[in-house]
Amino acid sequence: MPDEELGAVLADIGARLALPRAPLAPSVVARLRERRRSARRWTLRMLAPALATLVLLLAIVAVASPEVRAAAREILRIGGIEIFPVPTVSPRPSASATPLSISGQRMTLEDARRAVGFAVRVPDVPVLGSPDDVIVDTTPVQRVTLVYREREGIPTSPVAGVAALVVEVRGDVEPTFFGKGVGPDTKIEPVTVAGSPGYWLEGAPHFFFVRTADGSIRDETLRLAGNTLVWVDDGVTYRLEAQVSRDEALRIASSFR
Amino acid sequence: MGAESDSVEGRPTEDALLVQRSRDGDRDAYAELVTRYEGVAARTAYVITGNEEDAEDVAQEAFVKAFYALDRFRPDAPFRPWLLRIVANEAINRRKARRRRATVDLSVVEDRASPDTALSPEAAALAGERRDRVLAALRSLRDDDRLVIAYRYFFELSEAEMADALAVARGTVKSRLSRAIARLRDVMGESGEMDV
Numbered sequence: 499m500p501d502e503e504l505g506a507v508l509a510d511i512g513a514r515l516a517l518p519r520a521p522l523a524p525s526v527v528a529r530l531r532e533r534r535r536s537a538r539r540w541t542l543r544m545l546a547p548a549l550a551t552l553v554l555l556l557a558i559v560a561v562a563s564p565e566v567r568a569a570a571r572e573i574l575r576i577g578g579i580e581i582f583p584v585p586t587v588s589p590r591p592s593a594s595a596t597p598l599s600i601s602g603q604r605m606t607l608e609d610a611r612r613a614v615g616f617a618v619r620v621p622d623v624p625v626l627g628s629p630d631d632v633i634v635d636t637t638p639v640q641r642v643t644l645v646y647r648e649r650e651g652i653p654t655s656p657v658a659g660v661a662a663l664v665v666e667v668r669g670d671v672e673p674t675f676f677g678k679g680v681g682p683d684t685k686i687e688p689v690t691v692a693g694s695p696g697y698w699l700e701g702a703p704h705f706f707f708v709r710t711a712d713g714s715i716r717d718e719t720l721r722l723a724g725n726t727l728v729w730v731d732d733g734v735t736y737r738l739e740a741q742v743s744r745d746e747a748l749r750i751a752s753s754f755r
Numbered sequence: 756m757g758a759e760s761d762s763v764e765g766r767p768t769e770d771a772l773l774v775q776r777s778r779d780g781d782r783d784a785y786a787e788l789v790t791r792y793e794g795v796a797a798r799t800a801y802v803i804t805g806n807e808e809d810a811e812d813v814a815q816e817a818f819v820k821a822f823y824a825l826d827r828f829r830p831d832a833p834f835r836p837w838l839l840r841i842v843a844n845e846a847i848n849r850r851k852a853r854r855r856r857a858t859v860d861l862s863v864v865e866d867r868a869s870p871d872t873a874l875s876p877e878a879a880a881l882a883g884e885r886r887d888r889v890l891a892a893l894r895s896l897r898d899d900d901r902l903v904i905a906y907r908y909f910f911e912l913s914e915a916e917m918a919d920a921l922a923v924a925r926g927t928v929k930s931r932l933s934r935a936i937a938r939l940r941d942v943m944g945e946s947g948e949m950d951v
């Protein structure tokens with residue numbers, strides 16, 4: 499092969515390297531935050547979240563399957579949510595039969611804003627409009643859930659009978675935290691929402707679980723089993739669940755005010 | 756070594772500004788640097804590890820390490836080769852930790868719908884064959900040979916940048932590259948050095 503041809507083939511190969519598959523900046527920034535936090539003070543108290551995580555993983559191992567041990571190698575942490583890969587996620591049998599039930603108190607948006615210690619923000623897009631229900635829970639963590647029932651242009655979840663859910667959680671509450679189980683068929687993509695780090699989860703169903711202040715673990719019922727955008731802004735973890743595309747989810751997320 | 760001002764790939768002035776701001780703890784500035792160089796970083800890692808997941812993880816880790824090493828970085832020096840040195844180092848360590856095999860699983864994207872309409876199906880097939888041949892030879896090369904070829908032909912680094920990234924004297928770059936190409940040709944069953 500002549501020199502210039504070899505050079506051209508090599509350049510062609512170089513042009514066909516398709517990496518990275520998703521922007522790296524959000525995960526790099528997340529790692530920097532993580533590192534700074536862990537470098538601060540390595541006391542037993544600092545280890546508490548890690549120990550809690552371990553407890554949680556053991557709990558998943560107990561309820562799921564033996565292969566979990568191998569899969570629990572990577573944990574993505576963002577704000578108050580930790581995302582755990584698990585080999586399989588089977589919908590709870592009850593989830594398909596019962597309508598969505600969210601613990602907490604139904605109230606107006608104004609009352610919700612007074613009830614929790616953080617700024618409750620809502621999406622401002624025509625496709626969603628105003629939420630049908632605002633549900634506030636203060637235990638185990640301060641959490642506001644916005645429920646959007648049927649919406650034109652967004653498929654209604656057969657599981658829950660709603661089109662979209664927005665969940666807002668004070669993100670820095672420890673040792674209580676949220677976890678999210680992610681099966682092998684779920685795509686996880688780091689994203690940036692208005693300059694804040696986040697993840698886009700698409701595909702197979704995922705579930706949430708909560709470790710309560712007294713140390714017990716309960717799983718939150720499988721929600722919409724749909725696509726989820728999670729991001730953290732100013733100490734609050736936001737989660738948008740709706741059967742929409744990534745771009746649409748990002749558009750909705752950037753309209754929060 | 757080799758941080759001559761004539762290696763002006765990228766946007767060095769802006770880089771220096773972003774580096775300065777990153778040093779002061781500005782994460783947004785650093786995120787901008789990451790965005791600017793994540794392609795070359797992840798691909799460099801991939802050339803060594805031959806595994807996409809490892810490559811992305813290595814690149815992220817290298818960016819984190821680079822952030823903490825910024826204090827030791829001369830702000831007027833070019834950022835890209837300095838970063839690549841950290842990336843390559845990290846990638847080689849990863850490959851060692853993975854009990855590296857002789858060859859890596861280096862692969863590239865094939866033609867999609869019609870990226871090159873100028874090529875007839877026959878010509879495209881021929882180009883694909885040539886690509887596969889060279890790719891197969893690359894896979895069996897030593898890590899450092901693959902790296903030097905990638906720097907020159909994949910990422911088009913200048914000689915000064917290559918010297919900087921490889922931490923060698925500028926005069927050594929040419930001979931390294933021509934030896935790597937000779938070994939590539941050798942694996943392909945051809946002989947002769949390339950005039951680089």
